[in-house]
Structures are given as structure tokens and as C-alpha cells.
Amino acid sequence: MSELATVLFSADDIRRRVAELGRVIATDYRDRVPVLVSVLKGGTMFLADLFRDIHLPVKVDFMSISAYDEGSESSGVVRIVKDLDKDVGGEDVIVVEDIIDTGLTLTYLLSTLRSRSPRSLEVCTLLDKSVRRITPLALRYVGFDCPDQFVVGYGLDYRERYRNLGSILAVRDMAALAADPDALVSFAVGDEGASEETNGQLSY
Numbered sequence: 670m671s672e673l674a675t676v677l678f679s680a681d682d683i684r685r686r687v688a689e690l691g692r693v694i695a696t697d698y699r700d701r702v703p704v705l706v707s708v709l710k711g712g713t714m715f716l717a718d719l720f721r722d723i724h725l726p727v728k729v730d731f732m733s734i735s736a737y738d739e740g741s742e743s744s745g746v747v748r749i750v751k752d753l754d755k756d757v758g759g760e761d762v763i764v765v766e767d768i769i770d771t772g773l774t775l776t777y778l779l780s781t782l783r784s785r786s787p788r789s790l791e792v793c794t795l796l797d798k799s800v801r802r803i804t805p806l807a808l809r810y811v812g813f814d815c816p817d818q819f820v821v822g823y824g825l826d827y828r829e830r831y832r833n834l835g836s837i838l839a840v841r842d843m844a845a846l847a848a849d850p851d852a853l854v855s856f857a858v859g860d861e862g863a864s865e866e867t868n869g870q871l872s873y
Contacts, residue, residue, distance in 0.1 A: 672841060672842060673840070673841060673842050673845055673846070673852060673853065674821075674838040674839060674840045674841055674842075674846075674853055675838065675839050675841065676836050676837070676838060676839075677815075677816075677818070677820060677836075677837050677838060677839040678813055678823075678836060678837040679836050680823075680835035680836045682813075683718075683795075683812075683823055683835070683836070683837065684718070686795075686812045686813065687715070687718045687719055687722055687795075687812065688722045690719060690722070690793060690810050690812060691719055691720075691721070691722025691723045691724070692722065693810065694719075694723050694725075694763070694793070694810065695722075695723050695724050695725050698723075698725060698761060699725070701725075701761050702725070702726045702727065702728060702760075702761070703723075703725070703727055703728070703760075703761045703762070703763050704727075704728040704729070704730060704755075704757055704760045704761065704762045704763070704787075705719070705720055705723075705727055705728070705729050705730070705763050705765050705793075706729075706730050706731070706732060706753065706757075706762055706763065706764050706765065706782070707729070707730075707731050707732075707764075707765045707766075708731075708732050708733070708734060708764070708765075708766060708778070709731055709732070709733040709751065710733075710824075710826075710832070711766075711767035711768070711824045711825055711826065711832070712765050712766050712767040712795075712824060713731075713824060714767075714823055714824035714832065714833075715765060715766075715767050715795045715812075715823065715824055716729065716765045719765060719793070728755070728760075730753045730754055730755055730757075731751065731753070731754075732749060732751055732752060732753055732778070733749070733750040733751035734747040734748065734749055734750060734774070734778065735747060735748050735750050746777055747774055747777060747778070749781070756785070757782065757785050757787045758785055758786045758787065759786065759787065759788050760787050760788055761787065761788050761789045762782060762787040762788075762789065762790045762791070763790075763791050763792070763793050763810075764778065764779065764782070764790070764791070764792045764793070765793050765794075766792065766793070766794040766795070767794070767795050767796065767823075767824045767825055768794065768795065768796040768797075768798060768815065768820070768825060769792075769794045769796070769797055769798065769806065769808065770798040770801040770802070771801055771802060771803040771804070772802050772803060772804045772805070772806045773803055773804055775792065775806060776804045776806065779792070791809040791810070792806070792807075792808050792809060792810065793808075793809065793810035793811075794808055794810070794811055794812065795812040795813065795823070795824075796812060796813055796814075796815040796820070796837070797811045797812075797813070797814050797815060798814075798815040798816075798817060799814055799815075800816070800817045801817060816839070818839040818840065818841070819839070819840040819843055820837050820838060820839055820840065821834065821837070821838050821840060821853065822834035822835070822836050822837040822838050823835065823836065823837050825837065827840070827846060827850060827853075828850045830850055830851065830853070831853060838853065840853075
């Protein structure tokens with residue numbers, strides 16, 4: 670594409686991998702009704718596609734979290750802004766994440782959910798940035814291993830932009846994007862995952 674960003678995972682790549690994850694989860698949870706828990710906002714696109722590929726009865730719930738202060742990011746301790754609507758005691762819970770890097774926040778979240786006595790608790794993440802892991806995590810379902818690059822698209826944003834791209838882009842020049850948050854609007858990333866130009870605009 671250009672020196673600013675490249676397609677890391679195409680829309681086709683993502684569709685295929687999400688369908689594979691859905692089939693595996695459906696097999697693993699046969700005769701059960703898993704509860705998919707998504708953390709707002711980034712994981713919602715992945716969740717929407719994933720649970721349509723799980724051919725079982727499933728439940729969905731959401732949480733929203735926020736750091737207490739700037740120092741909380743390094744500790745992983747967060748404040749729950751929106752809690753689950755339903756009690757997950759005795760349920761088979763799968764936390765659905767868009768991306769996991771250090772693992773600190775997820776570790777805190779899993780500890781919070783375990784205190785509610787679910788029958789089982791697993792994690793499904795689309796991207797695992799394992800190179801940045803600080804705390805060990807057992808991730809049962811992983812879509813792709815992600816390199817140590819800033820990524821946008823398919824739910825992942827930069828200043829609330831680019832969540833609705835069908836593909837995932839790796840940003841190569843963060844300084845340029847910081848200077849112009851709309852810089853990637855000139856990129857053409859088709860929904861089929863091909864990097865085709867459409868009058869110089871993104872194909873959303």
C-alpha cells in the first residue's frame with residue numbers, strides 16, 4: 670500500500686479464521702450454552718461475526734472498563750464502567766477480546782469473573798500480541814499471532830476511527846498518523862481483503 674500502513678490481515682483471512690474458531694467452539698461446547706462476554710468497544714465486531722459461526726444456543730453479555738488513572742494501565746487494575754447484565758454463576762463463560770498484549774488488564778478481568786463462580790472460564794481473542802506479554806495467560810482460542818505493531822480495523826481504532834474496516838492494518842508510521850488521524854482515509858481496503866483503490870477512499 671504505502672509507507673504509512675499495510676494490510677496485516679485481510680477481510681478474507683479474518684472471515685476464514687473466525688469461522689474456524691466458531692466451529693471449534695461449537696464442538697468444544699456441544700450440549701452446553703456458552704456465555705460470550707465482550708469488553709466494549711473493540712471486541713464487538715469480532716463478537717458479532719464469531720457468535721454467528723457458533724452453531725449452538727449462545728448467550729451474549731457485555732462489560733465496559735476504564736483505567737482509574739494513568740498509572741493503572743501498567744498495573745492492569747481497572748474500573749468497571751458497565752457490568753454484566755446477568756449473573757454468570759454456574760455458566761460456561763468465554764471472554765471475547767479483539768486483542769491481548771501485556772495481559773495485565775485481562776488478568777484482572779478474569780480474576781473478577783472467577784470470583785463470580787462460573788462453571789468454566791476461557792478466553793477467545795482475535796489477535797494475540799504475545800511478544801508484549803507481561804503476565805502468563807492461558808488463551809484457549811486465538812485467531813492470529815500479532816506482531817509488535819500498532820493495528821487498526823475490524824473493531825480496533827485510532828482515536829475512534831477505522832473500527833469499521835473489514836481488514837486489519839499495521840501502522841508503520843505512528844508519527845504521521847498522530848499528526849493526521851485521518852491519514853488512512855486515503856487507503857483503499859476492500860471488504861474482500863484486496864488492497865484496491867476506490868477513488869482514493871477507504872471501502873468500508
